[in-house]
Amino acid sequence: MNTYGIQELAKPYIEYDMIRNHTDLPDFPELRTKLLFAFLGRNGTEAGKQEVYALATSLVQMALETHDLVPVTNVAKGKAESRSRQLKVLAGDYFSARFYQLLAQAGQIEMVGLLSQAVCDVNRMKMNFYTLVKQLKMTADEYIQQSANIRSQLFLSFTRSMEGVSQRLWPGILQGFAKCELLAEEIFRIESLQNIRGSWAYWHIMQAGTREEKKLLQAEESDPSRIKAILHKYNISSQLYHMLDAQVRTVWDQIRQLESEPFVEELFKIGEPITRYLKTQKVLLEEL
Incomplete structure (x- = not known):
C-alpha cells in the first residue's frame, strides 16, 4: 500500500449515491492523509496499522467537516434543502461510526481514545473560533492560523508515534x-x-x-x-x-x-x- 491508496480505501465509506445525489460533502482530506500515512511508515508503524490509522483519521475528519456544512437554522426553504440537511447530519454520524468500527476491529482501542479526545479538542477550538467570528473580533491572520490548527488537530494525535x-x-x-x-x-x-x-x-x-x-x-x-x-x-x-x-x-x-x-x-x-x-x-x- 502506498500513500495514494488510502482515498481508494475510503471510497466504499463515502461514495453513496443517496448522499452524492442529494447533498454536498467536503473534499477528502487527501494531502493530510497522505502525509500521515507517509510519516507513520517512516517511523516504523506496521503496514496494517498504518493503513487503518490513516483511513480512520480521514473518516473522522470527513465526519467533522460534514457536520460543519449543516445549516445553523432548522428552517429549510424546500424539500430538497431539508433532505440535504438531514443527509449531512446522517453522513457525518455514519463516518464517525465507521471510524470506531475500523479501529475496534483492528484492536486499536487506545487509538479510539486518542482520536476521541482529539475530536473534543477540535470542537473546543471551533467554539473559540466561532466566538471570535460572532463578536467580529477575528483578524485575517488569526483566521488562517486557527483554521489550520483545527484542520490539523486530529492528525497531531499521532505525534507520539514518531x-x-x-x-x-x-x-x-x-x-x-x-x-x-x-x-x-x-x-x-x-x-x-x-x-x-x-x-x-x-x-x-x-x-x-x-x-x-x-x-x-x-x-x-x-x-x-x-x-x-x-x-x-x-x-x-x-x-x-x-x-x-x-x-x-x-x-x-x-x-x-x-x-x-x-x-x-x-x-x-x-x-x-x-x-x-x-x-x-x-x-x-x-x-x-
Missing part, C-alpha cells in the same frame, strides 16, 4: 500543508465570488476597509460587481498568492531538514498538487 527529527518536524509540516490547502481554497473562493463572507478576504477587509465596504460585505445580498471591485482594490488575489508562495517555501525548507533523501522526495511528491496550483496562479496573475 521519533527523533520526524517527531520534531511533524507538527510544523502538517500545519504547513494545512495552510497551503486553506490558502488555495481561499484563492478559489474569491475567484468564484463564492462564500466571501467569513473568508480571509472578508476578515482582511473588515480590518482595512471603509465603513461602507464593511457594510457591503456584511449584507445578506450584495452586488457581485461591487464585491469584485473591493477585492481588486485590496489586491486580494495577489496577496493570497504571495502568502501561498511563502507558505510553500516554508514547508519545503522544513521537509529538507529530514534525514532521508527518499522520504524527502516522497513528501515533495505528495505536495506536487500544491506546486502545480501555485504555478497556475502565477501564470494567471501575470496575465492580469
Whole structure:
C-alpha cells in the first residue's frame, strides 16, 4: 500500500449515491492523509496499522467537516434543502461510526481514545473560533492560523508515534500543508465570488476597509460587481498568492531538514498538487 491508496480505501465509506445525489460533502482530506500515512511508515508503524490509522483519521475528519456544512437554522426553504440537511447530519454520524468500527476491529482501542479526545479538542477550538467570528473580533491572520490548527488537530494525535527529527518536524509540516490547502481554497473562493463572507478576504477587509465596504460585505445580498471591485482594490488575489508562495517555501525548507533523501522526495511528491496550483496562479496573475 502506498500513500495514494488510502482515498481508494475510503471510497466504499463515502461514495453513496443517496448522499452524492442529494447533498454536498467536503473534499477528502487527501494531502493530510497522505502525509500521515507517509510519516507513520517512516517511523516504523506496521503496514496494517498504518493503513487503518490513516483511513480512520480521514473518516473522522470527513465526519467533522460534514457536520460543519449543516445549516445553523432548522428552517429549510424546500424539500430538497431539508433532505440535504438531514443527509449531512446522517453522513457525518455514519463516518464517525465507521471510524470506531475500523479501529475496534483492528484492536486499536487506545487509538479510539486518542482520536476521541482529539475530536473534543477540535470542537473546543471551533467554539473559540466561532466566538471570535460572532463578536467580529477575528483578524485575517488569526483566521488562517486557527483554521489550520483545527484542520490539523486530529492528525497531531499521532505525534507520539514518531521519533527523533520526524517527531520534531511533524507538527510544523502538517500545519504547513494545512495552510497551503486553506490558502488555495481561499484563492478559489474569491475567484468564484463564492462564500466571501467569513473568508480571509472578508476578515482582511473588515480590518482595512471603509465603513461602507464593511457594510457591503456584511449584507445578506450584495452586488457581485461591487464585491469584485473591493477585492481588486485590496489586491486580494495577489496577496493570497504571495502568502501561498511563502507558505510553500516554508514547508519545503522544513521537509529538507529530514534525514532521508527518499522520504524527502516522497513528501515533495505528495505536495506536487500544491506546486502545480501555485504555478497556475502565477501564470494567471501575470496575465492580469
